[in-house]
Amino acid sequence: xxxxxxxxxxxxxxxxxxxxxxxxxxxxxxxxxxxxxxxxxxxxxxxxxxxxxxxxxxxxxxxxxxxxxxxxxxxxxxxxxxxxxxxxxxxxxxxxxxxxxxxxxxxxxxxxxxxxxxxxxxxxxxxxxxxxxxxxxxxxxxxxxxxxxxxxxxxxxxxxxxxxxxxxxxxxxxxxxxxxxxxxxxxxxxxxxxxxxxxxxxxxxxxxxxxxxxxxxxxxxxxxxxxxxxxxxxxxxxxxxxxxxxxxxxxxxxxxxxxxxxxxxxxxxxxxxxxxxxxxxxxxxxxxxxxxxxxxxxxxxxxxxxxxxxxxxxxxxxxxxxxxxxxxxxxxxxxxxxxxxxxxxxxxxxxxxxxxxxxxxxxxxxxxxxxxxxxxxxxxxxxxxxxxxxxxxxxxxxxxxxxxxxxxxxxxxxxxxxxxxxxxxxxxxxxxxxxxxxxxxxxxxxxxxxxxxxxxxxxxxxxxxxxxxxxxxxxxxxxxxxxxxxxxxxxxxxxxxxxxxxxxxxxxxxxxxxxxxxxxxxxxxxxxxxxxxxxxxxxxxxxxxxxxxxxxxxxxxxxxxxxxxxxxxxxxxxxxxxxxxxxxxxxxxxxxxxxxxxxxxxxxxxxxxxxxxxxxxxxxxxxxxxxxxxxxxxxxxxxxxxxxxxxxxxxxxxxxxxxxxxxxxxxxxxxxxxxxxxxxxxxxxxxxxxxxxxxxxxxxxxxxxxxxxxxxxxxxxxxxxxxxxxxxxxxxxxxxxxxxxxxxxxxxxxxxxxxxxxxxxxxxxxxxxxxxxxxxxxxxxxxxxxxxxxxxxxxxxxxxxxxxxxxxxxxxxxxxxxxxxxxxxxxxx
RNA sequence: GCCGGAGUGGCGGAACUGGCAUACGCGAUCGACUCAAAAUCGAUUGCCCUUGCGGGCUUGUGGGUUCGAAUCCCACCUCCGGCACCA
Numbered sequence: 024x025x026x027x028x029x030x031x032x033x034x035x036x037x038x039x040x041x042x043x044x045x046x047x048x049x050x051x052x053x054x055x056x057x058x059x060x061x062x063x064x065x066x067x068x069x070x071x072x073x074x075x076x077x078x079x080x081x082x083x084x085x086x087x088x089x090x091x092x093x094x095x096x097x098x099x100x101x102x103x104x105x106x107x108x109x110x111x112x113x114x115x116x117x118x119x120x121x122x123x124x125x126x127x128x129x130x131x132x133x134x135x136x137x138x139x140x141x142x143x144x145x146x147x148x149x150x151x152x153x154x155x156x157x158x159x160x161x162x163x164x165x166x167x168x169x170x171x172x173x174x175x176x177x178x179x180x181x182x183x184x185x186x187x188x189x190x191x192x193x194x195x196x197x198x199x200x201x202x203x204x205x206x207x208x209x210x211x212x213x214x215x216x217x218x219x220x221x222x223x224x225x226x227x228x229x230x231x232x233x234x235x236x237x238x239x240x241x242x243x244x245x246x247x248x249x250x251x252x253x254x255x256x257x258x259x260x261x262x263x264x265x266x267x268x269x270x271x272x273x274x275x276x277x278x279x280x281x282x283x284x285x286x287x288x289x290x291x292x293x294x295x296x297x298x299x300x301x302x303x304x305x306x307x308x309x310x311x312x313x314x315x316x317x318x319x320x321x322x323x324x325x326x327x328x329x330x331x332x333x334x335x336x337x338x339x340x341x342x343x344x345x346x347x348x349x350x351x352x353x354x355x356x357x358x359x360x361x362x363x364x365x366x367x368x369x370x371x372x373x374x375x376x377x378x379x380x381x382x383x384x385x386x387x388x389x390x391x392x393x394x395x396x397x398x399x400x401x402x403x404x405x406x407x408x409x410x411x412x413x414x415x416x417x418x419x420x421x422x423x424x425x426x427x428x429x430x431x432x433x434x435x436x437x438x439x440x441x442x443x444x445x446x447x448x449x450x451x452x453x454x455x456x457x458x459x460x461x462x463x464x465x466x467x468x469x470x471x472x473x474x475x476x477x478x479x480x481x482x483x484x485x486x487x488x489x490x491x492x493x494x495x496x497x498x499x500x501x502x503x504x505x506x507x508x509x510x511x512x513x514x515x516x517x518x519x520x521x522x523x524x525x526x527x528x529x530x531x532x533x534x535x536x537x538x539x540x541x542x543x544x545x546x547x548x549x550x551x552x553x554x555x556x557x558x559x560x561x562x563x564x565x566x567x568x569x570x571x572x573x574x575x576x577x578x579x580x581x582x583x584x585x586x587x588x589x590x591x592x593x594x595x596x597x598x599x600x601x602x603x604x605x606x607x608x609x610x611x612x613x614x615x616x617x618x619x620x621x622x623x624x625x626x627x628x629x630x631x632x633x634x635x636x637x638x639x640x641x642x643x644x645x646x647x648x649x650x651x652x653x654x655x656x657x658x659x660x661x662x663x664x665x666x667x668x669x670x671x672x673x674x675x676x677x678x679x680x681x682x683x684x685x686x687x688x689x690x691x692x693x694x695x696x697x698x699x700x701x702x703x704x705x706x707x708x709x710x711x712x713x714x715x716x717x718x719x720x721x722x723x724x725x726x727x728x729x730x731x732x733x734x735x736x737x738x739x740x741x742x743x744x745x746x747x748x749x750x751x752x753x754x755x756x757x758x759x760x761x762x763x764x765x766x767x768x769x770x771x772x773x774x775x776x777x778x779x780x781x782x783x784x785x786x787x788x789x790x791x792x793x794x795x796x797x798x799x800x801x802x803x804x805x806x807x808x809x810x811x812x813x814x815x816x817x818x819x820x821x822x823x824x825x826x827x828x829x830x831x832x833x834x835x836x837x838x839x840x841x842x843x844x845x846x847x848x849x850x851x852x
Numbered sequence: 853g854c855c856g857g858a859g860u861g862g863c864g865g866a867a868c869u870g871g872c873a874u875a876c877g878c879g880a881u882c883g884a885c886u887c888a889a890a891a892u893c894g895a896u897u898g899c900c901c902u903u904g905c906g907g908g909c910u911u912g913u914g915g916g917u918u919c920g921a922a923u924c925c926c927a928c929c930u931c932c933g934g935c936a937c938c939a
Contacts, residue, residue: 026891243856243934250855250935257939275939288939325937356937366939374853375937448938569934639877641864645857646932653864656877666892704868714866717876724876727893795872800920802872840919846871850919 027665029629033760037144045775046146048102050540050552063099064556065091066535068564068572069106072132072154073113076139077611078604078637078649079565081621085634085757086601086643086710087563088145092756093706094560095146096779102556104538105140105147107133109156111527112190112206115460118492125460125492129156139622143630144759151541155530160537161462162483163547164530167579169465169476170586176222177454179474183292183359184453186214192457193218198571202320210320219455219464219523223578227252227447230577233593240598241644244569251570253448258432260441262287262340262367264351267299271340274362274446277372278435279428281344282416283390284367285380287351288333291316292359296336299351305337309353316355324355331356331379342367343440344431345417354379362446370406377406390415391424452575454526459492459499461524469511469518478512484520498522531572532579535559535594553589558596566600573598599710602646604637619649631758632658638712638757657716661761664723664750668765670730671747675740677770682785687729688742693786695746698722700782702753712757719754722746744769752780795846796821798830814841821847 040046049055067087070080091103107129114125133154140147153160171177184193189209193216198205223230231252234245257276264271271287289296291313300306312334316324323329333354341348349367356375357366370380370387380387392411413419419427435441455464463484465477477484487506492499500522501507511518533547539556540548564572573595580594603610606617624633636657640647680692701718705711726746733739748769755762755774766774794808794817804826808817818839821827827849834851841847 246856247934253935253938255938273939277939329937331937354937356939358938361938368939373939375939378937446938448935566933639864647864650864650878652878660877662892708868713864714876717866720876793872797871797920800871800918805872838919840871842871846920848871848919 027662027761029631029661029760032764033142033144033630036760036763037141040144040146041141044150046103047148047150048100050549051555052551057100060098060100062556063091063094063101063561064535064559065094065101065103065561066538066559066563067105068562068568069108069531069534070136071108071111071113072129072136073111074132075135076621078619078621079601080136081143081633082601082604082637082643083563083565084140084143084145085637086599086712087561088634088759089638089712089756090561090563090710091146092759092775093779095775096777098778102151102538103146103148104151104153104541105145105149106151106153106534106538107136107155108527108531108534109133109154110161110461110524110530112458112460115458115492116190118460124488126156139625142625143621143634146759151538153534153537153541155462155527155534156460158483158485159542159544160534161486161530163537164462164525164533165465165477165482165484166479166547167533167583168525168529169479169482170588171221171582172466172476174582174586176225176582177219178222179217179219181215181217182220182453183213184216184218185211186216187211190458193453193455202323202325212320213317218453220451221454221578223452223575224447224449226578226581227254227449229581229592230574233577233581236593237598238596240595241566241600244566244573244598244600247569248574251449251574253446255446255448257444257446258435258441259363259444260343260367260435262342262365264299264338264340266338267295269295269298271295271365272363273365273367274444275367277369277428278431278441279413279424280369280372280390281342281367281431282413282419283369283371283388284342284347284349285370285386285388286349286368286376287340288354288357288366288368288379289336289351290357290359290364291353291355293353293364296353299336299338303337305335309334309336312353319355331375331382333379333383335383343435343438350385352379352383360450361448372406372408374406374408388415452526452578454529455523456526457498457522458524459486459489461527462486462530463500464521464523464525466521467509467511467518468521469514469516471516472511472513472518475511475513475518481512486524498524500524528571528575532575533583535576536583536589547588550588550590557589557591558594561597561599562595563599563601565603569600599644601643602641604640604647604649606649608648624654628654628658629661629760631761632661635661635716635754635757639716641713643710643712660720660723661754661758663727664747664754664765665761667723667726667730667747668751668768671744672768674734675744676737677744678737678741680741680745681738682783684738684742687732688736688739689786691725691729691733691742691746693789694722694725695749696782696786698753699749699780700787703779703782716754716757719750722750722753726750749780752777792844794820796824796827797846797848798827799850800848801830803827803830810844812843814843817841817843817847821849 065087067083091101095101109129114129117128118125168177185199186193187204187209189207190204194204199211203210231254255276257274258278259272259274262271262273300309333352336351336353338351339348340351368376370376371389372391387405389405390413391407392414393407393409410424413422413424413427432441432443463486465482465484467475467477469475487503489499489503491502507520507522509518509520536548536553540552543549576594580589581592583589584592606619609615609617611618621633632654636654639657640653698718702715705715726743730743733743748766751762751765752774763774790810791807792810794806795802796804796806804824806820806824808820818841831851836849837852838850
């Protein structure tokens with residue numbers, strides 16, 4: 024008997040699917056569009072094509088494909104497209120090193136992804152394939168840029184930016200991790216440059232409020248985004264420096280502690296700093312301090328155990344609530360990027376201000392009493408972060424601080440010295456990059472007209488071919504003189520093109536819309552197609568995109584909806600984030616030499632084994648450690664199914680299984696229906712693929728256990744044939760090739776054309792149940808009991824048990840608990 | 853520090869609404885087949901005591917609620933992830 028040979032099976036079915044374009048779906052109005060079926064948009068995050076696919080890709084697409092297959096067989100018209108996020112730094116860095124054009128390396132990698140997706144048997148609608156580096160795609164990325172520009176949502180301004188000296192480019196705040204470049208790990212420095220921004224901050228409140236519109240997102244992803252947006256409610260309060268006749272607004276979340284302010288601190292980058300100290304004795308020391316801080320990296324400055332430093336300015340401001348003059352300082356623990364770059368310092372109730380006050384010998388004043396009377400008396404327990412009664416706060420004394428909060432803000436407002444205010448951590452999205460391998464920003468600079476957008480009909484602004492990719496502080500595109508020199512679209516005078524390109528996150532912020540109308544060369548998409556398919560019903564990807572990509576895509580969706588181009592406010596109704604696969608307990612990396620190449624495993628065991636393994640190794644939202652023994656275990660299981668199919672195919676005849684069958688035939692039929700029921704429920708519950716697969720394993724195990732007896736009779740033969748075909752049908756979403764092959768051999772049908780099986784309720788119940796008998800909550804016996812036995816009958820059975828009787832000996836039953844169909848618990852004393 | 857998540861056999865993990873803890877897989881031991889090995893098939897496999905029958909213990913730790921807790925409540929410990937001088 025020939026063994027399981029996945030190679031031949033898998034190739035055969037891949038050719039069927041490719042030849043028949045099995046997974047293509049039509050848009051509304053096109054031939055082949057099915058009006059009856061509800062739609063389901065199943066989408067995995069598009070890959071960044073660099074080298075070969077790794078196991079993370081295998082897992083993501085195996086998980087997504089299982090969902091796509093299940094939904095199809097549940098009667099949905101499933102759209103399941105694929106594309107490539109093909110602009111970006113790694114291809115360009117490779118180009119700088121090797122001289123190979125980024126396009127060449129990228130397209131080679133795309134070819135490798137395409138080949139592997141086919142070899143894995145992922146059910147992709149290839150007619151909708153896209154790559155973000157093609158002019159057909161980025162033409163519309165540029166179009167969206169122009170739309171945002173027209174609405175004032177894209178703007179250019181000089182700003183302090185994070186600059187990576189190694190990659191010689193600016194970075195988004197989101198791409199700076201612990202003060203280092205996310206990509207190359209180099210320490211980031213600050214620079215002032217003219218840059219392009221998207222006004223995402225205009226959408227902060229909607230980005231927060233619309234979490235409500237989502238159906239199912241992991242709670243931690245929502246929390247991460249919420250923290251990233253960082254909305255704080257508080258008040259803006261104005262402190263005045265009489266000596267230089269300047270007002271200094273501060274943002275505070277604790278206006279109730281205003282009476283406790285004992286000093287005032289400006290960030291080293293504060294624009295009024297020079298004016299405050301010019302010509303004063305403090306000037307030299309302040310300048311030296313500011314210069315020193317300026318030279319420090321973001322990492323040094325943000326270090327966890329950094330001691331507080333600062334310099335007194337020799338100036339003071341007036342506290343608006345009590346007229347007190349408090350001294351001013353410059354200190355680097357105040358950040359220019361947040362709030363107003365200045366703070367009122369309340370050392371009695373803020374740990375950072377407290378530390379500073381201790382170091383500089385400044386007064387610490389308590390203005391809220393703790394509930395603990397010991398703490399209430401003096402400076403014990405300071406800084407105090409809790410709530411309590413106001414003290415040392417004039418006419419607010421005795422009030423609870425939460426109450427006083429509003430009254431103080433109201434009073435400031437009436438005096439014109441303050442008002443309620445909201446602050447966000449989120450900054451506008453810096454989208455320009457001084458890099459080659461990205462979509463050119465479609466803008467022209469004209470001496471007469473200034474910044475002029477390229478008219479939509481002139482798009483795309485194509486990326487020119489160049490020789491030298493190395494950045495020299497400005498975009499490599501600046502060297503392409505013929506390309507840069509152009510005419511002003513408005514006045515026709517000589518003008519110069521923008522030489523920066525767009526952040527690749529821009530490309531991936533709208534690709535899910537382009538799939539829906541991928542070859543439209545008259546518009547980014549057809550509104551009817553997008554209205555039909557959006558939103559994405561299930562989005563799947565790595566949790567590393569929890570903030571950046573997902574928030575940018577949400578922002579784009581809202582902005583495009585405001586422009587009238589879209590009818591939804593949220594792009595992804597349901598989100599699933601898969602966990603990372605490790606090897607030997609560690610993250611895979613080439614330097615550690617612990618990488619796993621999916622290609623090797625597909626070659627050795629077949630795609631079905633590799634796919635089923637990544638779904639079986641544990642709950643997919645959690646990570647898991649890749650082991651070869653685990654892969655072999657799954658391969659064993661699929662081989663068992665294969666051999667069972669071969670045996671059943673020769674030893675039984677096709678025939679309807681009879682629900683009236685008795686004995687082992689009925690036992691196996693019941694197991695098959697149990698498996699149908701279990702897998703269906705687990706699929707509907709979410710992503711419990713490991714338990715889905717284990718249910719099919721149980722079914723196959725039972726078939727092996729019972730098969731020899733079943734071959735004897737026609738009913739038995741029909742039962743095991745049904746059980747085997749059912750196993751194939753249920754495992755199909757994970758092992759589509761083997762599932763198709765086995766199902767076809769035993770039924771003559773194509774499994775993906777069959778609806779998902781339905782469990783027969785009559786076979787889910789049995790006429791006896793195992794009754795668990797406990798004495799004082801401890802298991803003492805198991806008894807087979809009639810399923811419909813009454814409470815009294817169950818108690819009777821329980822008491823008759825010898826094993827139970829032993830534990831009742833000499834004791835008195837004080838309570839009897841009966842859960843029909845399950846258990847009896849006798850409480851004795 | 854703040855915000856999430858998780859602690860179950862030798863390992864990955866299962867257990868629905870509080871009701872048989874350890875499904876399924878891996879590993880291990882034994883047996884069948886074989887000249888032999890691999891593959892395959894079958895049996896055993898939480899820990900402790902006991903020749904056996906049987907008994908005791910066990911879901912990170914300590915307490916609580918309950919006839920009954922991996923599951924609910926309180927306190928604590930450990931690990932993982934995110935954010936972090938954000939006023």
